[in-house]
Amino acid sequence: MKELIELDKKHFIHPTSSIQLQQESGAKLIIEKGDGIYLTNMDGRVFIDAMSSLWNVNIGHGRKEMAEVAMEQMNKLGYSSAFSSFSNEPAIRLAKKISDLSPPKLNAVFFTSGGSQSNDSAIKLVRHYCEIQGHPERNKIILLKRGYHGVVAGAKSTTDISEYWEMDEHTKTSFAHAENPYEIGTSRSLASIREEIEKVGSETVAAFLAEPVQGTGGVLIPPSDYFQEVRKLCDEYGILFIADEVITGFGRTGKMFGIEHWDVEPDLITFAKGVTSGYFPLGGVIMSDEIHNVLKDKSHGILFQGFTNSGHPTAAAVALKNIDIIETEGLVENAKKMGEELLKGLIEVKHKTRIVGDVRTIGLLGAMEFLHDPISPQNLKLAPRVVEALHVRGVICRAVTFDGCDILCFSPPLIINKEQIKTLTKKLTESIKSVEQELASQLLKL
Template sequence: MNTVAAGPEFVVERAEGVWLWDTAGDRYLDGTSSLWYCNVGHGRTEIADAVHRQITALDAYTVYGDFSNRPARELSERLAAHAPVDDAKVILTCGGGESIETATKLARRYWDVLGQPQRTHLISRTGGYHGLHGFGSSIIGMERFRAGYGPLVEDTSVVPHDSAAALEAEILRVGPDRVAAFFAEPVIGAGGVFPPTENYFAEVARICRRYGVLFVVDSVICGFARMGNWFGIERFGVSPDMIVFAKGVSSGYLPLGGVVTSGRIADPFWNEPGNPFLHGTTYAGHPACCAAAMANLDILEREDLFTVALEVERHLDSALRTLADHPLVAEVRSGVGVMGAVELTREALVDRGITTAEVFAEARARGVILRPVPTALLVSPPLVIAWEQIDHLVSTLAGALDAVAARH
């Protein structure tokens, strides 16, 4: 906040496709899909038209109790039909953070109604990002987002992101009869773009089944074609108990998220009396948001952005790997999904005092938006990006690295 207060602010005026314009009229390549979400690109008038049609018919109304609306029903049925979850049910929310709150509370409540109220422990992974609400901050795998707030939610722990054996060891340390759920992103996104090791998720799914731990996939970043499929986790051939989604479901045109649960998780609430799940938000199931999502999913399917994303993934991977020999670069992580990370060397960060924020600022001054995290620059462009635009993104990043290196 102090840095922003020093000004001036970077004010985005309009956007179209993969491009942004600021109030001065300067154009920038959106190399991050805003915050990982604008999968179909900016300025899709068909989404705006769908929202207009819906909002003039029914602006909004609660979906509490037995209240519903047609867009919410149609969207839930459509998502359930594509989810790699047995007998899928859908709970709608307004975004990823709310969806994590829903999934964490549902995991604990599920065991409570099954007569195992001691199963409250939640396990997540280093680098995992699960939003910044109460439960999300408590299971996030990055300490900087947890520090300074006093006690958070109890009964949580974090294991190394690349070790299924570490997960099993932690379940045994805590006690299988106390562990409610394990949370994992298909590819760790905001924590630095770390794809899973080979057979990681197959082993994780086996461990969770063995000890009765609920397996919850956080697909907020990875879903809706960013990994070439609906929810990202399909790439690894496993079926979780719950999937958390948001971002790409509406490409960010309006706020929307949710949780897909298996029929097994829904059953004690849906089919047995006396087990309410007293949780929800005012705008969940908002008809205009659901209409935006339906139009967005139409685009994903009509333009087959699932197949396109796999082609973009390959070209982005090839282009980013040309940076691997740059003297400031320690590692390039890419090739699983339309996302990547360019990690800076310890020598650059520590000995030379270079910051990723400095590289970010240099790239932005040259017309490309990236996302800096403490040790890396992240990219996650819209899926509609063209080959020459990918090359422009990477060559601009290379130029920014060169300029920063020269200053130090």
């Protein structure tokens, strides 16, 4: 352990982490193995993975059949490029399987290595779609505040090959952010989107991009009529609608894709995470027949967009097995049922404590917001304290604290059962009560 901690400090720069804290305290956990909803540290401590690591281990940890299918594919064909129209059977069959799971009019898939690449590709593809139809001015993207769509940026700015620039010029990076509907409702959010469209000029807008449920923003669930109205607004202005299903796809919300809750068909869907449950890096963009047909008819020459691992045969084989497990084990339905159990548990926790405000779930995607009366000041963030208290009790969870938020998020593996949810909520109650006691004792000292 000592050796690994020192090697970690010296050589491993962690993503979305405090480098200073890493250097002071070392790695928070060095995970050795996973089994179901549990992760085990190098020192033998067992933790409930209440976040599916990064919202993505949908089928749970330690699935030997995933390793077996990867080994089988690697022994046969570990890797083959999909550039220049080369192909492979797993990628072809995965594209077909994803089209079968998608809304009826979405039937063509472009593969990437992850969620950031998927959203980046979707933006480039819709701009290219507009360009080849004679509308190069349509290059702006409307998004929602508190949305998260990845961190890929800048790499193409260093590429000095003109053909890659022609598909999506670097000047076409205009984005506008409208108000999300979580606190203000459908009509005011729609008015904000319309305002942003009119402000930049409707003739310049290519697409509207949004998560069905904003995950990193704090599990923000829109009203029941929201996306139907968004679809109407997009159609009114001739704007494409991109649904970012990187977190919500492949069963997480109790539907195969989150947008199904609103009975709406987008023009494109981006995906990653749950497509392989994190067992192999993979993502992609699913596009409508209409867009695909335009690309087939008018996109002459080479489509200068792609990644080394686009159509990776081993990734595709792992994804096919992952989807098979989701379907054969009924994990979409289990997410729906256990999400209802999780909500019951969160409501019970709220009634037993003093600092819990709103609680919500949609499938196995949930959140708990914290109050700052009567025992905690407004500027004190409670969610990180609860995360630490949970950590002590063997639960891995995540806090969202930007832009004034104070939210605890939940996203356990879709295999979780009723007893495990009871254990999770019991530990959550204990953790919140311990934070309340700590706050009370601090107040007494003042």
